[in-house]
Amino acid sequence: MKSFRTLTNVLVSMVLLIVIWQAIVLIGGYNDSLLPAPLSVGKAVLKLLLDGTLWTHLQVSLLRFAAGYFSASITAIVLGLLLGRLPVLWGFVDPIVQVIRPVSPIAWSPFIVLWFGIGNAPAIVIIFLAAFFPVLLSTVTAVRKMDVTYLKVAQNLEIGRYHLFSKIILPAIFPFIANGLHIAVGTSWIFLVSGEMVGAQSGLGFMIVDARNQLRLDFVLAGIIFIGLCGLLLDRIIRLLERWMDKQWGIIRES
Amino acid sequence: MKSFRTLTNVLVSMVLLIVIWQAIVLIGGYNDSLLPAPLSVGKAVLKLLLDGTLWTHLQVSLLRFAAGYFSASITAIVLGLLLGRLPVLWGFVDPIVQVIRPVSPIAWSPFIVLWFGIGNAPAIVIIFLAAFFPVLLSTVTAVRKMDVTYLKVAQNLEIGRYHLFSKIILPAIFPFIANGLHIAVGTSWIFLVSGEMVGAQSGLGFMIVDARNQLRLDFVLAGIIFIGLCGLLLDRIIRLLERWMDKQWGIIRES
Amino acid sequence: GKTEGDSGHSSADSDLKTIKIGYLPITHAAPLYIEEELGKQHFKHFKLELVKFGSWPDLMDALNTGRIDGASVLVELAMKAKEQGIDLKAVALGHKDGNVIVASNDIHQVADLKGKKFAIPHKFSTHHVLFYEMLKKAGLQYSDVDVVELAPAEMPAALAEGRISGYVVAEPFGAKSVVIKKGKALFQSEEIWKDSVDCALVMRGEILNNHKEASREFITEYLKAGEKAELKDEEAKQILRKYMNIEKDVLDLSLQWISYGDLKLTEEAYEQLRQYMIEMGLSNNPPSFQDFVDNSFIDQVKG
Amino acid sequence: MGAGVLVEVSEVSKAYKAAGKNEQILSGISLQVKEGEIISILGQSGCGKSTLLNLIAGFDTPDRGTIYTAGIEVKEPAKRCVMLFQNYGLLPWRSVLKNVELGLLDLTEAERRSRALAYLKLVGLEDRADHFPHQLSGGMQQRAALARALAIRPQIILMDEPFAALDTFTRYYLQNELLNIHANEKTTILLVTHDIDEAVFLSDRILIMSAGPGQIRKEIPIHSSRPRDRGHSDFQHYRKLILDEFRLTGPQASEEYSI
Amino acid sequence: MGAGVLVEVSEVSKAYKAAGKNEQILSGISLQVKEGEIISILGQSGCGKSTLLNLIAGFDTPDRGTIYTAGIEVKEPAKRCVMLFQNYGLLPWRSVLKNVELGLLDLTEAERRSRALAYLKLVGLEDRADHFPHQLSGGMQQRAALARALAIRPQIILMDEPFAALDTFTRYYLQNELLNIHANEKTTILLVTHDIDEAVFLSDRILIMSAGPGQIRKEIPIHSSRPRDRGHSDFQHYRKLILDEFRLTGPQASEEYSI
Ligand SMILES: Nc1ncnc2c1ncn2[C@@H]1O[C@H](COP(=O)(O)OP(=O)(O)OP(=O)(O)O)[C@@H](O)[C@H]1O
Ligand SMILES: Nc1ncnc2c1ncn2[C@@H]1O[C@H](COP(=O)(O)OP(=O)(O)OP(=O)(O)O)[C@@H](O)[C@H]1O
């Protein structure tokens, strides 16, 4: 019932969007190679779907995304746990992180090429960079703001150092890390396009850049639609995971 | 006392960073035009500072940033307030937002050029796009998750529609919007570089891209340093504002 | 958001037509720099505004949507846009020759590139054609080498770190690797393809039609600037370095390879290019010489 | 409706949807509150006390039955019948004074200010007028909320476990204060609580509510003159009566108890 | 130290830095708890009850004075003296059973499980072993926390306002349960509360604490045999005694009160 209404909503709003878009094209009198009409884009979408191009690119992108995202998350969580428990060390690392974080991964690209070459690696590195900082910061913050009651309970029950991390700290902060992980999915997916601009010959980002180079804006828009949909899908998957976890952890968030 | 320690931390970590960097340059035997040594970058930084180039670019960037960021924030807050109170409408808008959000502003650049030309406008639009969605989503969420007690109080005291928005809803959700505004500063500053790549003849982003095209990686790094520092500064300013507001609102967050 | 330029302006108008020309900071656009630098004071029928771009796609977006009136751009990109229905005309060349195939020091002949990565700046570029022709002449298949598109600025670093084994691109990015001794010039472009067509000065049709006087003067001055550039004297180098901020030795080397003397795009050279584009599958129906090339201005000047 | 009856609840029922099925929360509740009375509704957690109060305040509508306050049928929340929330419902971004002024937006600025100050004085908070709620203790916050309610001069005040979050000492003190204020203002008060002592100390009548579905099981009038003495034997008598009612006295059998 | 004295606090003082200046929270506190006793510390909010308990549990160290539990000087938290926190301190991501097993990590898995189940049964939660804390009511959560503490078989249990967050009825019920369990297990209990009834109902001795700085003002031994009857006159006697001590009986003068 609820999902049915959501579906109707999505359909209605999509139809509305297409109508507005078509209207802009008609009223503005745009050349199809400058602003393609919905129909041309529809054709492009269909073509990409049918001739298998999409799947190849999608697969490559998802693999790169997974590689960058998961390696970033794991590194960031492990480092975050340590740095969160070692405030003195964090005092030194924090300024560096804070200065590096606001720099666009694009700005780094000369150095990324220097160290990581071209093709898969730079795309993965850029996704890594985009995911790393949100997860690191949310982990450190979570560790530092953790409810001290849990730590007190652990002390009181004389729980050892190893169990302290695995049974108390990690699970206690997991919901907060999850939030960081959620944000990271968004930011790193956004940087997919940038990542696949550095010498990659495949992937959704490359597909868009390539179509743009060929002045096929219909394919650019088709690519944008796929990127948007996949981003949405990834977001929803993470959100479901988060919900499930919140339930386990007894956190109740209204929809 | 505390700020003194912070300063020491910053200095120590900067020195450490420079030592590591110099070590990499020495050990890797990199050519200065591939990975500039700290000294060359220092010279570049000094040159940019002294010959006034930096100030011109910085000023332009900050103006663009301010234009994009504030217009995005205001639009997003106003729209967010309305959409948050009109769940049916939001049901239609939400899917569109969710699909557009994960798309990199870079992917849109052909269309941004089409509509907004080159120079200032596209940079501002890209910053706008980067800031708009975090603020919109956090405003809508804040309105929808707002403590119903406040609404009940307003009903009970027979407070009119206008005062309801200005005296109850807006202040009630402001701390949450502030969070969105904070995130938006980060993301939109990151996209400054992308924004200033399209036909801009000035700005920090242009400075980096131009230096890169001229193979002056020392200036690229100098630009990165300035972008990082400004990003940090902006973040701190917003954080101070947030603190001050939290205090007004009676929210206590440990540092 | 209109695609037309502000065609209402008459060239005789007191507020002069501003011609906006896009470029990338490369040696190949030298005539533009010189024209602006030397002519700025005494243009009669127009004002010149040069707009620097960071990449070819950004420049093309602006050109296609009429945000700039013309550009010194890879001619293939302009042809592609023409094919898509954008009204563009090539009125002169940007330069002649001056592209080199750079290879890392362990590459001694074309056959050594087999199985290696090789970078080109853009699919629709003369550099791509040069690369194709080089392989063909050496008897290699196109698929023998792994071609990647890479931003020109990243190429020297990629070569130095062995991420690619060679590249072909506009100057000064080739000279850079040679100067820092991370690579060598394997071929000059004329060794592969004589009279290769690379960057061209491309104008939007409505400018040429609606601002005839301005266009004529602009192109005349452009050709003069080309002659000045061809001198490659200290003054010219000074101007180039002002626009490109590169090391002196890199500039000197890249100037050795290039010529700006005769900037007319001939029909033979253009037909050769068309053939390559069809052969390489870059375009099914590249615009014809008559449609795309407008030599009327250059012919007028040359008399 | 009888004269002087300010709250009249007749045969009210209410069900909520929970986990798919309709759960009956209140079933056939009737009660009357006369002018100037203090009435307590005493019941265990979850028996539907807050639900009933919400219906009377007009925040929700009953499935069956009717509710009149001050002679007008309740359709929506109104100023004549003000609710004091469990968590005080102060707006944290407004000073105490501004909070009290919130219900007086239709007065001129000067009137608004003087009225608000007068009621802050009544609850003993005149020197905290410019503080923000988070700068006050829980007890002070509850007094500020009370001042806000009184300033509107409503005919009825509804209170949902007004002192539950306070510690025993503060609670005793505020109960005394409430009685003092009531003696001056004569506002009709309907309060909900799960604290037996509180009900006995404050009320003219205690309505004992039982759960599953919520019903009024018994009415206990307190015939003891105010101010009452918590240590007095009269007080103990009523206390014991209610404890017995809930079977909480004596060495208790560990019967299954729904907690 | 006398034989059978499990908690010995001698001349303990503690100050906290607040807003730049040192604030004395506890000053020269001494107390003893003997084996098997239930002792209540009764005091107003903010008088330093939790601080004192934290010192005894070893979460913080006193500025002056010494604390011994079970004959050992307290340097850090230890299993011999377990704290029940105000908000129960259950780990929300572990089932009730797993929570109880948390203190038993040094046992084998089988032992751990059987011991945990035994104590869950003792508190009447054996059928909720696989539930998560948030699936339980407040009262059940407190019982689970109690089971976790008991399962370690500590010599002393410290309780910080154990039932303050529960409604009156649940609170009464759990107080009864606690006495039943104490009768079986004979664990020494030191609890902190601001509820007079609770202190009278549970304790062998009540220590009345006053604030600014926190001191033990008076000790009231309760010579009434358990189980006690909340309605009985003995009970009322002690209740009145304490009310008088805090000057909370009688028609109260509106003296300035620190809330
Ligand atoms: N909006 C609602 N939707 C569904 N169920 C509700 C809603 N409001 C209350 N309930 C249910 O109605 C029952 C009674 O709730 P209510 O808040 O009235 O109890 P209460 O007596 O005030 O309890 P407490 O003393 O804990 O405040 C509870 O079981 C609760 O779960
Ligand atoms: N870590 C701390 N740092 C500074 N001040 C503290 C700290 N812990 C407690 N205090 C102060 O010490 C005083 C006593 O606090 P404590 O929590 O011991 O009171 P309490 O008697 O337990 O009160 P309650 O009944 O509200 O729980 C308070 O004024 C509090 O502000």
Ligand SMILES: [Mg+2]
């Ligand atoms: Mg309630």
Ligand SMILES: [Mg+2]
């Ligand atoms: Mg306490």
